Amino acid sequence: MRERLSPPAGSRIDRSRPVAFEFEGRAFTGYAGDTIASALAANGAWCLSRSFKLHRPRGSFGFAGDEAGALVQLESEPNVQADTRAVEPGLRVQAQNTVGGLERDQAALLGRFERFLPVGFYYKAFYKPRGVWNWWEKIIRRTAGLGRVDRSWTPEYFDKAYAHCDVAVIGGGAAGLAAAAACGDQGLDVLLIEREPELGGWLTYGRRKSADRTLDDLRRRVQALTSVRVMTSATCTGWYADNWLAVSQGNRLHKVRARAVIACTGGTSQPAVFRNNDLPGIVSAAAAQRLIRHYGVRPGLRAVVLTTGDEGYAAALDLAEHGTDVAAVVDCRPDPPAGPMASQAEARGHRILSGHTVREARRDSQRLQIGGVLVTRVTGPGACAADGEELDCDLLVVAAGVAPAGGLLAQAGAKFRPSGRGAVPRLESLPAHAYAAGVAAGASTVEEALAQGEQAGLAAAADLSGSAAAAPAIAARPAAAEPTVSWPVFPHPDGHEFVDLDEDVTVREIEDALAEGYEDIELLKRYSTVGMGPSQGRLSAIATAAVTAAAQDSTAAAVGATTNRPPSVPTRFGLFAGRGFQPVRHTPMQGWHVDAGAQMMTAGLWMRPAYYGPPEKRADAIADEVLAVRRAVGLIDVSTLGGFEIRGPDALEFLERAYTPSFRRLRVGRTRYALLTDEQGVVVDDGVAARQGPDHYYVTASTSGAEQLYPLLLWYQAQWQLDVDIADVTSAYGAINIAGPQARRVLEKLGIDIGLSPEACPYLAARTGKLAGVDVRLLRIGFVGELGYEIHPPASQSLGLWQALIDAGRDYGIRPFGVEAQRVLRLEKGHVIVTQDTDGLTHPHEVDLGWALGRRKPFFVGKRSIEILREKGLSRRLVGYAVPDRRAAVPDEGHLVVRDGEITGRVTSSAWSPVLDQAIGLAYVAPDQAEVGSVITIKAARGRLVEAEVVRLPFYDPENLRQAI
């Protein structure tokens, strides 16, 4: 390890805790508090990766977590930002995007084929001749992309949490601290969100007077306020509608709702554009200062500083004071105004070359980093002399200005625009309840940032207190800080002046794309891929606008900017995928089913037993369950059926309008089939309505339909405004269907105070009473075509009753049966399951439910549409079919009915009937195929054609004698 600078340099590192780690298989040592990149820089290693397209050596320019060049691979995590991720003991870090290592990247040869990778090569190269893509794809998949996914990784816990505050302050630099303090002083609940591990921003690394107490004072002021909550190492990645912020911190995504937001997001140091401006060892002034003050790293032995303003001189002074030899300060401005730092630098005898620029950088002959620069005279906007002075250096510090970090503000609806002929966007307007301060709002000094922060805080407080006179949110930027030269973009005849380092986009590529007609900034972005890398244009948008404006003889303001979208910084998938919520509904008998060996299946949100027994005995289990119901007695948990109480003077009127049949003649104690169609006449659900009292109906709904049906019924009521109450009591009642010839005996054995004789309780009766001491609603209905009762006990007593029925039925051969057996049983009876045998177009006449329409009713939902559809004539009908050939393939649901090579319908339900000992089913067929006795052809699995005969429904017990006994 090289010697570090002595304190106070290195505020973030703990020199007593060395940290050993590996990079590219070599051992390195850093200190606790180092980032991966700072620890490597301390050892003179600048190169972190190879570039995406041309495999050029790259490092970090800004040391602020923005760029693709600093993405590295950890053992089980790809694309880690090396310049912000803390180094940990034993960490094994690999460079990304190399074939065979960083030093000898074989894919670097790709750089030699650069002329074959022109702008838009994604769209041009791989399509002709036909089929060539298949060849290219393999190569591209191998070389493209960044990190590698470790498929043997250990899962981590990610989750989400909501947070609320009066004011969220994004960014804890000078402006953010001042804003938070100002709001906190007013007693507001403030959330201060800082992406670095400590508060302070520029104040923690910028050049200040040694006696300056600003940072300590601000921190102390904020810490003293209990109403200010501080989140550090927390990144705001999105600013959505109504001040809803996404903030990622560790493995948690915070969803923050703020009444007002103050953006103090600071700025991004911009690169200069010249030949080989991508070499490792070329860093921003802020990066050099971070390395010195945060990590105690001397960034180089001999540096050149390229600047367009006073901040380059500050960096030069910092470097010189920390042991770096500053070869020259190269100032692009012809007549630099005498800034305070420039004056100091001049006084200390620094060599200053004004009106000059770096024309190109040269690679070190030994190492993957900068070795020197060619400095020449600026001859005009974007032009410099070919010949000049060669300067050796191992560090080039670039101070090409700072762009406001306005991405989040732009997402919220703030407008940025460069003024006049400038290239730097300036904040023009803010949406309601949004404020900005500091560099993001155009401040160029700490004093300005503090004043703006204070002002924004007071403005937000006034806004939230409802006082009309909210202070002006946008501070006027002093004219003196306007850039005085064109943006430092110097195209070179030999190229390699990168506008976008993430995506390897050069000046020429932008110009070519423009020449090809991609003049709109959004199209230019997509075609050239400029701004599409991890930095999302933060380091390239201004240069792109400058190049475009120059090529079009226009202004950056006219060129415009691309749309900002969240997430504004790369975000781990875990944060999005982490702990979601997926409610599950259990019937009261859930535990019993599982204990009894049921295979559970999902039905909407519910869990239901499919059948009881091991999966390898599925078919036998289902057949046994079917036969138990037909020959003895079976029990099925139908608690998942929807249940609605319709009560009030207009209860009948409501049913008459909402459902298709008429209930006017339904007496208390009776049930009726209740079919529901929508306004288009499409069958949407069915159930049974039981009249419990003069103005009280209990209506069931299908398992799948209940959840949508309740809002629908309430929507009708919202329009009809009838004197009726509709209550969803689905979960309040369990439901047990006991069916089979022995059903009555089981109930009687258990003890019931309801007379069950066919006279006292005939088919379709509805009764209430006590069964085994439990208050139940008893409906004598069934779906399976045997003597059956649907028992609706209170949910809390359902399991007890179920167990009692099982015990009482043991002597009668009772068996629980599941959904699969029920499907077979109901199919044998020819009953339609809405949504299985119907689709989004099915109207009642197509499925022979015309009898369920109250034709004489003046109105029901769907009536008019059904009439129109009926007049048009049927285009298909649902029929029952049986396959006479018992050795033929059993068709599956969804198999097509074909005739002369044309599709005339499809199978909706299919089963092997154990009772009939043949394959049966329901299918849509053409109307002229619907006659009983017609032979239809079904295209079964593997294209085998199966002949089936249309038969009369129901298949089983056609006279319906068994359910009426």
Added chain:
Amino acid sequence: MKIMPCPLNGPRNIQEFTCGGEVVAPPDPDRADAAAWADYLFLHHNAAGIVREWWYHVPTSFWFIADRNTVTDEIVRTFLPRELFGADARPDHP
């Protein structure tokens, strides 16, 4: 996430709601011809500007009506259905 001012529950995340589409007065089903009826069922206005929509607060099973600007996504006003469908506003079929 957008905030919906619910007349029953106050301002809530839009995630708690579902939109029930535009409030459209059905034509008289007995008098409308098939074309007018199909127009009502299938053709939606999709206007740019302030539209009147049904909204449903799922946790309370509560329907209400919102006037919303489809250009700015601003919710101008929310109110109870009773205001439009009062006792006198029952459809004209007994």
Added chain:
Amino acid sequence: MVSPRSPIQNALQAAGAVFGEHSGVTAVTDFGAPIGEAAAARRLGLADLSPLPRVGFRGPGARDWLTAQGVELPDEPNQARTQTDGAIAITRSWTEVLVLGRIQEADSLCARLAAGAADAHCARAYSLPRFDGMFWFALTGASAADCLAKLCGVDMREPAFPVGSVAQTSLARLNAVIVHVDVGEAPLFHLLGDSASADYAWTSLLDAMQEFGGRPVGLRVLHALAREFK
């Protein structure tokens, strides 16, 4: 005799719940370590109150009928008022009220109201079977609001959600009623939702409670909290 069961009976048994007689019903006394539970209830505890009585009424006559039965109702929707006997009346809308039986002693109010359901029906106050239809949990302790912030988008902290507030919202994507009541120092939230989703809600809550050191607690601790407050 078939007695009522909590919708999370299996989960409670699996967690080692000790059952006993409380306020006239059989419910969880503790989870085997009563001493630790008292501290947990102050930090973060979750209790199943599902065996305790509750009943709902809705309809144009609901307010009048309940008032005639001596129930004191809050004026606006989404508010809770504690009755003199300790029961809680919650307005879920302009026409719907949920009554939670008192937890300190055996309920009398809910039973009386439920017995009058037929009478209420005539007055257009329709009873709603909330005992069977809704689970009832109580979340107590200093971290309760922070824990709910992991499951629910409504701010449950003071002063945004003061005592007596009711939020009907989404809790871990489940429709739920959340009621903030006063039991002295530590906040207590009653949580009610679809009884069929009780297992899911219980599991989701315990998972969210983990980072705060929260745990399930029994009624003994809850009674102690309530007595202290008296």
